[in-house]
Amino acid sequence: MASYLLAIDQGTTSSRAILFDRQGRSVASAQREFPQHFPHDGWIEHDPKDIWETVLTTCREVLAETGVSPEEIAGVGITNQRETTLLWDRVTGEPLHNAIVWQDRRTDEACCQLREAGHLEDVQARTGLLIDPYFSATKLAWLLDEVPDARARSERGELAFGTVDTFLIWRLTDGRVHATDATNASRTALFNIHEQRWDKELLALFDIPASLLPEVKDSSDDFGLVDGRWLGGELPIAGVAGDQQAALVGQACFSPGMGKSTYGTGCFMIVNTGETAETSRNRLLTTVAYRLNGKPTYAMEGSIFVAGATVQWLRDGLQLFADAAETEALACQTRSGHSVYLVPAFTGLGAPHWDPKARGAIFGLTRDTGIAEIVAAGLQAVCYQTRDLQVCMDDDMSASPGILRVDGGMVANNWVMQFLADMLGVQVDRPTVLETTALGAAYLAGLRLGWYRDLDEIAELWRCERRFTPQMEEVERERLYAGWKEAVERVRTQ
Numbered sequence: 001m002a003s004y005l006l007a008i009d010q011g012t013t014s015s016r017a018i019l020f021d022r023q024g025r026s027v028a029s030a031q032r033e034f035p036q037h038f039p040h041d042g043w044i045e046h047d048p049k050d051i052w053e054t055v056l057t058t059c060r061e062v063l064a065e066t067g068v069s070p071e072e073i074a075g076v077g078i079t080n081q082r083e084t085t086l087l088w089d090r091v092t093g094e095p096l097h098n099a100i101v102w103q104d105r106r107t108d109e110a111c112c113q114l115r116e117a118g119h120l121e122d123v124q125a126r127t128g129l130l131i132d133p134y135f136s137a138t139k140l141a142w143l144l145d146e147v148p149d150a151r152a153r154s155e156r157g158e159l160a161f162g163t164v165d166t167f168l169i170w171r172l173t174d175g176r177v178h179a180t181d182a183t184n185a186s187r188t189a190l191f192n193i194h195e196q197r198w199d200k201e202l203l204a205l206f207d208i209p210a211s212l213l214p215e216v217k218d219s220s221d222d223f224g225l226v227d228g229r230w231l232g233g234e235l236p237i238a239g240v241a242g243d244q245q246a247a248l249v250g251q252a253c254f255s256p257g258m259g260k261s262t263y264g265t266g267c268f269m270i271v272n273t274g275e276t277a278e279t280s281r282n283r284l285l286t287t288v289a290y291r292l293n294g295k296p297t298y299a300m301e302g303s304i305f306v307a308g309a310t311v312q313w314l315r316d317g318l319q320l321f322a323d324a325a326e327t328e329a330l331a332c333q334t335r336s337g338h339s340v341y342l343v344p345a346f347t348g349l350g351a352p353h354w355d356p357k358a359r360g361a362i363f364g365l366t367r368d369t370g371i372a373e374i375v376a377a378g379l380q381a382v383c384y385q386t387r388d389l390q391v392c393m394d395d396d397m398s399a400s401p402g403i404l405r406v407d408g409g410m411v412a413n414n415w416v417m418q419f420l421a422d423m424l425g426v427q428v429d430r431p432t433v434l435e436t437t438a439l440g441a442a443y444l445a446g447l448r449l450g451w452y453r454d455l456d457e458i459a460e461l462w463r464c465e466r467r468f469t470p471q472m473e474e475v476e477r478e479r480l481y482a483g484w485k486e487a488v489e490r491v492r493t494q
Contacts, residue, residue: 002074005445006062006235007438008055010080010164011243012101012265013312015054017062018435019073020442022451024461026435028068030061037098042105042347042356045098048086051164052171059231070233075449076172076226077239077441079246080164081265082187085139087150087212088167090160093175096147099164100139103266103305103347107138108356114138119205126192126199128277128286132354134303136163137189137206144208154209161212163188165240169223172237177224179215182291183245191216193277193288196296219245219290220448239444243437244268245289248299249444250436251405252462254455259393259401262437263410266350267307267382269389270299271401282392283352292447292455300396302351302389306344306360308410310378313346320371324409331376331415337476339364341384341487342377349492352392357493364483382410383420384484390424403427407436414466422472423481432463 004027009016013036018029034050062068083102088095100106114120114131123131133139140161144151153159162170166180185191185198190208192199198213217223223237241249244262248270251260259271270289277286277298289299311327314320321327341363348356362374393401404426410416411430421428433439446452 002072004068004073005075005077005442005451006059006073007077007079007442008059008168009243009435009438009441010051010055010078010168012081012103015051015058016438017055017058018438019062019066019068020439024433024439024443026433028062028066029435030058030065032058040106042108044101044104044347046084046101048088048095048099048167051099051167055168056230063231070231070235073235074451075236075238075445077443077445078165078168078237079241079243079437079441080168080184082163082184082242082244083134083136084164085136085143085161086164086167087140087143087147087159087161088170090158093170096150096159097143100143102134104139105133105348105356107133107142110138110141114205123189123202123205124279126194126202127189128186128193128279129189130283130285130354131189133356134350135187135189137202137208140208140212141206154212157211159212160214162214165242166214169237169240172226172230173224174227179217179223181217181219181221181240182288182296183219183242184240185216186288187242193286193296193298196291218292218294220292220444222448236449238448239441239446241290241441241444244270244301245287245299246440246444247407247437248272248289248440250433250438250440251407251431252459253405254459257401260405260407261386263307263382263406263408265307265309267304267385268301269386269393270301271393271397273298273300273397278396280392280396282396283354284389284392284396285351290444300393302392304382304385304389305347305350307382307385308408309346310342310344310381311410313344314375314378320375327375327379328413328415330372331379333372334376337480338373338376339483340369340373340377341484342374342381343487343491344378344381345491349488352388353488353492355492358491361487361491363487363490379413379416380419382416383423384481386420387423387481401426403429405429405431407431407434417468418471421468421470423477425470425477428468429464430466430468432465
């Protein structure tokens with residue numbers, strides 16, 4: 001009898017494979033980083049071969065490490081970096097270009113033209129999104145226009161488009177399945193989240209041939225079989241969700257008003273809004289949280305482009321430390337209330353500013369500023385940005401979360417989590433299983449495969465490892481946050 005679920009977590013800077021048991025406990029994992037490519041200022045690309053090879057390698061490593069056979073695995077769940085856009089040949093499976101990453105800003109001018117032409121309100125009404133380079137539609141249009149012969153070939157039905165989940169499903173099934181799930185589709189700016197279909201008017205607006213598009217399935221569904229040559233046996237792919245929605249599932253935020261914030265390369269705060277697709281007054285996003293049995297559950301989301309990537313930049317760019325684990329000790333050396341602010345607008349600012357031309361800066365440097373203060377400022381920036389989202393959600397929703405569940409690599413840092421609780425003024429809960437993104441994909445697969453009866457059974461598996469409660473005085477909280485807002489205004493261009 002199968003004892004495990006295999007989760008593939010394909011992220012922005014690395015790919016991971018994790019084996020989970022029925023209780024949602026991680027049994028074994030493997031992770032491989034891959035290169036980032038920056039061909040021009042504001043452009044970010046991935047080599048699709050790196051994505052595929054690191055996914056395949058980590059899956060094989062987990063099986064080899066544990067000695068688990070394919071017969072012992074019930075199925076596969078996939079979660080992925082969202083919005084990242086790929087275009088490939090339907091016959092050979094070969095990509096026509098590097099993947100254009102979600103952080104990429106090359107289509108800013110095209111987005112400006114669409115906004116100036118008055119399309120913003122209609123796009124938001126249909127998709128829940130804004131017109132921004134972040135989303136897939138303008139990235140795909142760029143590929144069709146800039147890659148030689150791509151548009152002509154797409155109109156002849158020779159090419160396929162997909163976000164990373166779709167690309168992996170295609171490769172894993174050896175080209176037999178071209179599909180995505182509703183959460184990933186909802187991030188393309190081509191999908192009508194109310195009617196749950198690709199939108200003909202949007203396809204016309206962005207000049208995208210419908211023949212390129214994958215079939216949209218539930219988040220817990222039949223996505224085909226992993227071809228036996230990849231992992232030694234056929235395995236059903238039964239759960240798929242974009243990384244942030246998968247984390248919402250992994251955190252068991254199944255009731256309206258429950259929210260989570262994930263701190264990976266970027267930071268993403270999502271609050272479940274149930275059957276209601278609420279529209280933000282503060283430039284937050286309305287998105288599909290998950291879709292089960294054809295019925296969508298919606299969420300409101302704030303997206304921060306740079307979170308853990310700040311730590312990576314401090315490590316690799318400035319070389320201030322050798323390992324991210326050192327940041328907690330460095331931050332603990334700083335005096336309370338230091339005045340250094342780091343605004344990590346390396347690829348512009350996300351919600352609620354949506355300023356693609358903003359660039360990063362450090363403010364408040366003095367003669368006694370050292371490595372510890374700059375590192376602390378980088379960590380605090382993540383918490384300040386989360387506060388930006390919280391302020392918007394407080395205004396948009398009747399009840400924003402009084403408790404925030406957190407996950408992602410940065411939440412292992414106790415100093416950051418305490419500062420987050422202090423800055424938000426709410427309780428912050430860190431779960432026992434930090435790999436909630438991969439766990440959510442596994443849970444979705446388990447639902448399809450009959451491992452779990454329903455979402456309530458999954459919710460019973462959630463456990464809190466540590467709770468952080470606010471300790472900072474209100475006056476100090478507001479003083480620090482006012483300094484952050486001033487720093488942000490100084491880097492903004494709009």
